[in-house]
Amino acid sequence: MNVPVVYHADYYADIGAHVFPTRKFSLVLEAIQRNVGEIMGCLRQPSPATREQLLRIHAPEYLADLDGCRWTPRTSFSELPLTKEIVDAYYLMAGGTCLAASLACQHGGAMNLGGGFHHAFADRAEGFCYVNDVAIAVREIQAQRLVERVAVIDTDLHQGNGTARIFRGDPQVFTFSIHQEDLYPLKEQSSLDIGLEDGTEDDEYLTKLRQGLDVVFGQFKPQFVMYVGGVDPYKDDRLGSLQLTKAGIKQRDTMVFRRCRDHGVPVVAVLAGGYAADVGDTVEMHANTYLALRGTLG
Numbered sequence: 011m012n013v014p015v016v017y018h019a020d021y022y023a024d025i026g027a028h029v030f031p032t033r034k035f036s037l038v039l040e041a042i043q044r045n046v047g048e049i050m051g052c053l054r055q056p057s058p059a060t061r062e063q064l065l066r067i068h069a070p071e072y073l074a075d076l077d078g079c080r081w082t083p084r085t086s087f088s089e090l091p092l093t094k095e096i097v098d099a100y101y102l103m104a105g106g107t108c109l110a111a112s113l114a115c116q117h118g119g120a121m122n123l124g125g126g127f128h129h130a131f132a133d134r135a136e137g138f139c140y141v142n143d144v145a146i147a148v149r150e151i152q153a154q155r156l157v158e159r160v161a162v163i164d165t166d167l168h169q170g171n172g173t174a175r176i177f178r179g180d181p182q183v184f185t186f187s188i189h190q191e192d193l194y195p196l197k198e199q200s201s202l203d204i205g206l207e208d209g210t211e212d213d214e215y216l217t218k219l220r221q222g223l224d225v226v227f228g229q230f231k232p233q234f235v236m237y238v239g240g241v242d243p244y245k246d247d248r249l250g251s252l253q254l255t256k257a258g259i260k261q262r263d264t265m266v267f268r269r270c271r272d273h274g275v276p277v278v279a280v281l282a283g284g285y286a287a288d289v290g291d292t293v294e295m296h297a298n299t300y301l302a303l304r305g306t307l308g
């Protein structure tokens with residue numbers, strides 16, 4: 011089965027010397043092409059998120075700060091430079107997550123080779139996140155009346171604090187985050203949080219993830235899943251101290267996708283974090299997420 015891949019060369023933006031490797035987006039596409047051969051038939055190019063899509067989540071005064079590249083109390087929690095090129099890349103990746111979500115509704119699954127900016131709040135930036143593409147895409151597919159009940163399954167090393175805050179109290183959106191507990195960010199309350207101790211390895215991680223998925227699918231019963239599959243729980247990641255192996259992260263991805271498939275729930279995957287000492291490791295694990303999705307739905 012052809013699982014759509016959403017990508018645009020302008021996902022790349024120059025952020026200077028930084029732990030966040032913005033060149034990973036094109037490298038992940040190349041890695042996927044090396045693994046599965048020609049994927050042109052699956053490749054889709056997004057347009058930037060529209061103002062209407064952005065405004066469903068973000069405050070107009072915050073978007074005005076971004077448009078004007080202004081440092082204000084709303085943008086100052088960003089740990090990135092603030093240039094037009096960078097802001098445009100974030101708008102484009104948000105459009106990419108929206109497109110991937112729509113495609114997933116048709117095909118059962120899709121992946122945006124960008125996105126996953128779960129630390130962005132409605133009215134402010136945080137970390138490496140300017141706009142919360144995950145939240146924007148949830149509201150987009152709800153607005154298209156493709157689905158009502160959406161679960162965000164966030165397995166990035168860091169808690170999805172922005173997403174949790176945005177959807178707090180919304181009965182139609184379930185936010186599940188499994189993350190390293192003793193680490194940035196300041197925690198918000200997700201629908202379900204599983205905080206892991208430093209040094210957590212594959213077996214314990216996968217056991218706890220399974221328990222979390224039991225709650226998501228057994229109790230909430232989503233009609234759609236947004237999968238934020240950051241690869242920073244990796245043992246050689248520079249920002250964390252979880253101890254997952256590459257094989258463990260692949261099992262993690264596969265466990266989520268199988269659960270979606272078995273319940274007939276479409277899933278869209280986005281990249282989120284990954285800060286391995288060797289960018290090649292980060293790229294390989296992100297590509298593995300697509301291969302796991304394709305292997306599960308195929």
Ligand SMILES: [Zn+2]
Nearest residue numbers: 166167168283
């Ligand atoms: Zn992260």
